[in-house]
Amino acid sequence: MSLPPSNTSLQADGRTTMELGAVLPKTAEVRDDHLFIGGVDMVELAREQGTALYVFDEADLRDRMSRYITAFRAAYPESDVLYASKAFLNKAVLQIVGEEGLCLDVSGGGELAIAQAAGFPTNRVFVHGNNKTEQELAEALDAGVGRIVLDSRIELERVNRLAGERGIVQDVFMRITPGVEADTHEYIRTGCEDSKFGFTMREDFAFNCVEDVLAAPNVRLVGMHCHIGSQIFALHSFDEAVAVMIEFLARIKERYGLEILELDMGGGLGIAYRAEDEPSTIEEFATCTAQAVVKYCEQYGVKKPHIYVEPGRSLVANAGVTLYTVGILKTLPGIRKYVAIDGGMSDNIRTALYHAEYEAVIANKAGQPRTEIVTLCGKHCESGDAVVLDGSIQHPDLGDIACVFGTGAYCSTMSSNYNGQPRPAIVFVKDGEARVVTRRETYADLLARDL
Ligand code: LLP
Numbered sequence: 001m002s003l004p005p006s007n008t009s010l011q012a013d014g015r016t017t018m019e020l021g022a023v024l025p026k027t028a029e030v031r032d033d034h035l036f037i038g039g040v041d042m043v044e045l046a047r048e049q050g051t052a053l054y055v056f057d058e059a060d061l062r063d064r065m066s067r068y069i070t071a072f073r074a075a076y077p078e079s080d081v082l083y084a085s086k087a088f089l090n091k092a093v094l095q096i097v098g099e100e101g102l103c104l105d106v107s108g109g110g111e112l113a114i115a116q117a118a119g120f121p122t123n124r125v126f127v128h129g130n131n132k133t134e135q136e137l138a139e140a141l142d143a144g145v146g147r148i149v150l151d152s153r154i155e156l157e158r159v160n161r162l163a164g165e166r167g168i169v170q171d172v173f174m175r176i177t178p179g180v181e182a183d184t185h186e187y188i189r190t191g192c193e194d195s196k197f198g199f200t201m202r203e204d205f206a207f208n209c210v211e212d213v214l215a216a217p218n219v220r221l222v223g224m225h226c227h228i229g230s231q232i233f234a235l236h237s238f239d240e241a242v243a244v245m246i247e248f249l250a251r252i253k254e255r256y257g258l259e260i261l262e263l264d265m266g267g268g269l270g271i272a273y274r275a276e277d278e279p280s281t282i283e284e285f286a287t288c289t290a291q292a293v294v295k296y297c298e299q300y301g302v303k304k305p306h307i308y309v310e311p312g313r314s315l316v317a318n319a320g321v322t323l324y325t326v327g328i329l330k331t332l333p334g335i336r337k338y339v340a341i342d343g344g345m346s347d348n349i350r351t352a353l354y355h356a357e358y359e360a361v362i363a364n365k366a367g368q369p370r371t372e373i374v375t376l377c378g379k380h381c382e383s384g385d386a387v388v389l390d391g392s393i394q395h396p397d398l399g400d401i402a403c404v405f406g407t408g409a410y411c412s413t414m415s416s417n418y419n420g421q422p423r424p425a426i427v428f429v430k431d432g433e434a435r436v437v438t439r440r441e442t443y444a445d446l447l448a449r450d451l
Helices: 017-023 042-049 058-075 091-099 109-117 134-143 153-165 202-215 236-256 282-300 313-319 350-354 443-447
Strands: 029-031 034-037 053-057 079-084 103-107 125-128 147-150 170-177 219-225 262-264 306-309 320-332 336-341 360-362 372-377 386-393 401-405 425-430 433-438
Touching: 017 029, 034 042, 042 053, 042 320, 042 401, 042 425, 042 433, 053 058, 053 313, 058 079, 058 091, 058 282, 058 306, 058 313, 058 425, 091 109, 091 433, 103 109, 109 125, 109 134, 125 134, 134 147, 134 153, 147 153, 147 219, 153 170, 153 202, 153 219, 170 202, 170 236, 202 219, 202 236, 219 236, 236 262, 236 282, 282 306, 313 320, 336 386, 350 386, 360 386, 386 401
Parallel strands: 053 425, 079 103, 079 306, 103 125, 125 147, 147 170, 170 219, 219 262, 262 306, 336 372
Antiparallel strands: 029 034, 053 320, 320 336, 320 401, 360 401, 372 386, 425 433
């Protein structure tokens, strides 16, 4: 895989760091030409901790979490917010998630194990996954999770049997594929009809399976779930999904006489990766979801359910940045300028995978205008290994500290040891203090599993 050709006619945008708007973490500021986050100098932090380094603004994390809860409860009091832990997961973030009063979405046994190790209350955990193994289901039942989200009829049989063996009745949701095409990258679109996730609504399959769930003695059907995709800007997709789900609840009530009292609308709210991006706000998302639920419940004559949403990216992406050291500069006249950093697709696969776009600055020149167009390439043995393609940045020199914004979601959780690269440390910053919450991997870690 190689990079798409550079657009050599592009002009740098001339913006300084503070002109990057919604991309920046809440406490970002520039002092003496250095980027500060959480009152901590990113240049000094990079020198102390080494690079590549993931840094999170704790105030920003807490702010988004509390805004989500406040916005949803204001728009719709009977609501809860789950954090989709696949976006970014370690014990430190779970501590904050718990303190801020959110519930948790885990996908599979590993995320659940981390939640348990962090002491997260398991009755506030929902378990997702389109192919949870018997072992993972057993672990979830033994942990006493709040809800298991059934993804198929085969899984229903497994959960019912395993719960029966344990003498328990497990609360479950059914994940429905609502057939809504969300306006986002096709790889992260999940609600459309051709999907490996959930019970399809085609030919009334999901509808008929409700009967099987109701007939299973060791599960209690308490809710329905859907998730239409990720990085969604257009809120009308959520309105459409709510309409489909509430109509579904109405049909269940009519056919089975059962009122489903919980509805989980998944995650998916988009965020600003580029300075010019204008995603909907958390408050707009809450209002849209609440209004849709109220409107369609009235229209279809069903009782208003307790609603859940499961944001991942919109809680953590903009709180996180990645710091790198500039190691090599190569200018290929008429082709592009490469700025090689000490990380790349091992700590951020999103650019290679989805052609994701990011904003970057030189943290030690943060007050200066971005006057150059460069490709921030990684250090891995692949031509397609880049974090920023054709992006504006301040004039780069060897040894500069590059900062890429918006990397708080789906970077550390999708990281790898490609080329034997140890995973970066994770640092939380707040009120002038930096604390390492996940240490950098060592070469010994790379060998730890080899027998
Ligand atoms: N709930 C379920 C069932 C999900 O599958 C996901 C994300 C979420 C909630 C959270 O969605 P969010 O609010 O973060 O959009 N690796 C991709 C994103 C994959 C999303 C997978 N599911 C990326 O880097 O863009």
